[in-house]
Amino acid sequence: MTNESGSAAFVEAWQTLAQSMGVRLPALGPAREHLEMAQKMSDLGLEFQRSYAEFSAHLSGIQEQAMRTAQKPDIGAAYDEWIESAEAAYATLAHGATFSRLLAEMINTLSAMKVQRGKLLEYFSRQLDLPTRSEVDSLHQQVRLLREQLRERGATQGGAKRGAPRRSDPRRSGK
């Protein structure tokens, strides 16, 4: 048994033991940073599944309620009536506080997952020497700042004078 596989087996044994005791092991060692990110991502995935299930359960009675109110004998009319009833049942729920709370929980978890995914991508992009989102953002901010400065300079030099359009028509000028 090599040292590496020995330590992996040791960690696995610890994890199994910790799981059986309901203890969650923190990410440790040189890979701590990205393991922690992955762990958080996995937690958020579970949290999203839970919130999605709760939200779906909250909506589950609508179709049944709509079926109970559908009365018309003609198929087309009955379908339209069913749609109306379903919308009415849905609207009652959708305007309620519980619906808004569950929806917000679900969207907030999804947002947290996207942020976490961004952090993971950022980490791996750095390892591969690829441009990262934060570097691109930083460049955008610099360009914006430069443009603002340029515009301010143009304004103070009279570039914003009335009667002098700032740009020519790109189509007419063939730009």
Add this chain to the structure above:
Amino acid sequence: MTVADESVAAMFRLGEQFQRNSLQALQTLGELGDLPVGLSEKLCVHREDKINLYRYVPIARSAGLPPLLICYAMVNRPYVLDLQPDRSLIRELLSLGIDVYLLDWGYPDGADRFTGLHEYVLGYLHRCVEQILNAHAAESLNLLGVCQGGTLGLCYAALEPRRIANLVTMVTPVDFKTPENLLSKWVQQIDIDLMTQAGNVSGELLNVAYLGLMPFRLTQQKYAELAGMAGDRARLENFARMEKWIFDSPDQPARAFAEFVKWLFQENRLINGSFELGGRPVSLKRILQPVLNIYAARDHLVPPSASVALGAHIGSTEYSELAVDVGHIGMYVSARARTTVSGAIAHWLGERAEARGKARER
């Protein structure tokens, strides 16, 4: 055969007919390809980053009114106002001799992520207004703000009142917390900073939210109705154009979106008087010019209560309302709404120009 058997057989026949018609309609839809939209002739007179300012080529004798700038929403594409020649609010306005400009916000991308609401209103919109005023050597123009574009237009009119002669708002939210406003209820507990921390907000997400307002009608009944359009190519073309427009939703620039949702939907700042853009207070009381507020009586996106609140909060004494008995999208494309709205706008602007002329003579 018993009565019950006959009923079952009739149901099956109807089912088969429905299936045949649906397939025929779907086949025609598949053959239509990408239908052209926004057909009225126009010239791009100003371009900056993603935005384009268009001027439409006149099709009738000028009514002699100041130019009309249409400021559309950022959350959808403005070609719904010029969907096809016989369904075009812009064309109706042109036929009444109005000089029409359109501000198209384009498709924001990652480069626009940090662009704030003040830059859209006091930057892009302001420069478009300046461009038009320079071209016409005019002091002020007429502004037509549509949906979210109406809210942006109100902000601009409050900040730069001298540049706006008359303001028309159409299906524009002003009070974002009225009891009928479902979207508003949904966003109150959403962590907008967290949502936008991950970047721009995708158009797809917004579409899901819109569909969620009436999910059974918008995701089932609408498509079931296709069977009734089988063999009617013109109706299917209309359907295809609307379908294209509805799902052609640009991503929203993170910062501007966060500010719009937080300051307006969550904090209702336009109404409670605490709204600021670029460090300047946006007070609706500063809107003293004539205002025509057009709203849809059956609007599920911007409830009438959200629009009519404007009258109680602006400083103008010349405030008129026009309720049109349609839904939000019907306001842009229904034949009744188009003629009513374009006629009302042209008539109202004409009256204001006349009144202004008389006031000058005095």
